[in-house]
Amino acid sequence: EVQLVESGGGLVQPGGSLRLSCAASGFTFGISWMHWVRQAPGKGLVWVSRINSHGSTTSYADSVKGRFTISRDNAKNTLYLQMNSLRVEDTAVYYCATIAGPLDYWGQGTLVTVSS
Amino acid sequence: DIQMTQSPSSLSASVGDRVTITCQASQDIYNYLNWYQQKPGKAPKLLIYDASNLETGVPSRFSGSGSGTDFTFTISSLQPEDIATYYCQQYDNLPYTFGQGTKLEIK
Numbered sequence: 001e002v003q004l005v006e007s008g009g010g011l012v013q014p015g016g017s018l019r020l021s022c023a024a025s026g027f028t029f030g031i032s033w034m035h036w037v038r039q040a041p042g043k044g045l046v047w048v049s050r051i052n053s054h055g056s057t058t059s060y061a062d063s064v065k066g067r068f069t070i071s072r073d074n075a076k077n078t079l080y081l082q083m084n085s086l087r088v089e090d091t092a093v094y095y096c097a098t099i100a101g102p103l104d105y106w107g108q109g110t111l112v113t114v115s116s
Numbered sequence: 117d118i119q120m121t122q123s124p125s126s127l128s129a130s131v132g133d134r135v136t137i138t139c140q141a142s143q144d145i146y147n148y149l150n151w152y153q154q155k156p157g158k159a160p161k162l163l164i165y166d167a168s169n170l171e172t173g174v175p176s177r178f179s180g181s182g183s184g185t186d187f188t189f190t191i192s193s194l195q196p197e198d199i200a201t202y203y204c205q206q207y208d209n210l211p212y213t214f215g216q217g218t219k220l221e222i223k
Binding site for chain 1: 159161172203205207210213215
């Protein structure tokens with residue numbers, strides 16, 4: 001059974017940092033390109049970042065460029081998102097996903113709340 | 117960035133109705149389009165990939181068509197369990213972009 005399990009969300013003050021993790025199992029994580037997608041409360045889906053299978057190529061949405069860093073540890077089957085200089089507008093559920101139809105898998109999401 | 121214009125933003129239909137959602141891309145995306153279903157509190161679920169391919173296990177009442185800039189998603193006979201928000205998403209170019217969503221309700 002394919003599983004993507006996010007963790008690391010929580011409440012943080014503006015300007016703070018969080019590191020999200022996404023533990024993968026049930027598929028060949030090491031050859032899969034991985035993404036982070038977020039969804040603000042009551043809003044639509046927004047792509048955040050992508051990393052290639054080796055971790056050598058990364059891409060970011062303009063809204064998070066320079067503040068967020070995507071990385072992976074293929075030995076641990078885990079994807080990460082380091083989020084620095086957090087803003088109120090970063091408040092959202094963060095999903096990790098493969099976005100690779102037909103091998104399209106999503107985690108259940110982890111909520112990040114940025115508030116003072 | 118490629119803009120995805122999805123319509124309508126909300127839709128009310130009866131059980132058994134045929135439902136159609138459209139998605140227009142701001143530039144040619146070939147057939148690099150997904151359709152997702154999202155129920156409250158849940159992750160998106162892929163229904164259609166490459167514009168017209170039905171994901172394994174998805175009921176055949178769901179279908180997709182189109183290429184280039186204009187795409188259509190259809191539910192041939194609406195069922196109560198289809199109540200959800202539906203999103204199109206292009207994966208031709210980064211940043212991947214989603215339509216604004218269509219909230220489907222039962223009349």
